[in-house]
Amino acid sequence: MRTTRPALVLTAVAASALLLTACGGGGGGGDDSGGGDHEDRGSAACRIGELDADIAPSPAPAAGDTGTVTVNLTNRGPACTLDGFPAVTLTADGAPVEVPADRAASAQRLTLAEGGTASFTLTYVRGGAGHLAVRSAEFALPGDDATHRVPWSYGEVATEGGTPEATVGAFQRAGD
Numbered sequence: 001m002r003t004t005r006p007a008l009v010l011t012a013v014a015a016s017a018l019l020l021t022a023c024g025g026g027g028g029g030g031d032d033s034g035g036g037d038h039e040d041r042g043s044a045a046c047r048i049g050e051l052d053a054d055i056a057p058s059p060a061p062a063a064g065d066t067g068t069v070t071v072n073l074t075n076r077g078p079a080c081t082l083d084g085f086p087a088v089t090l091t092a093d094g095a096p097v098e099v100p101a102d103r104a105a106s107a108q109r110l111t112l113a114e115g116g117t118a119s120f121t122l123t124y125v126r127g128g129a130g131h132l133a134v135r136s137a138e139f140a141l142p143g144d145d146a147t148h149r150v151p152w153s154y155g156e157v158a159t160e161g162g163t164p165e166a167t168v169g170a171f172q173r174a175g176d
Helices: 005-022
Strands: 051-058 066-075 080-083 087-092 095-099 109-112 117-125 134-140 147-151 166-168 172-174
Touching: 051 147, 095 166, 109 117
Parallel strands: none
Antiparallel strands: 051 066, 066 117, 080 109, 087 095, 087 134, 117 166, 117 172, 134 147
């Protein structure tokens, strides 16, 4: 009997490993356990190509003043999710400069049905001569590699230590 006991232990270990793999522990499980691919968590990430973007600026009138650029997004595709912060880049003299997320803002996960709307706001301090001469702003959504570029006509952006005095807020539900 001693010779069959190790064989039983090995069989039990192998069976346990197969069960774990079948339950999603080893990858590939198609159930909705929440630990797999992005699609397993519900709606897919929103894509720039399926959203309309409307820009609503409130430019800073003079150097030292604060201005905002609100981007309103309307989903014209299937339900999708915005989770986190948008990535925003300002381009001046051909060089991209990333805008940091507003540390006071809390990101929330928003699901947008078809026709649903959300927005985010870029807040900046207008600079004088010699600051960041922005020509365009570009943004990307979390989970999407595509970007949307808009011309910038709101004056120079102040800098401090080479960093733009600007922040981007979290996504907020907009509309009804």
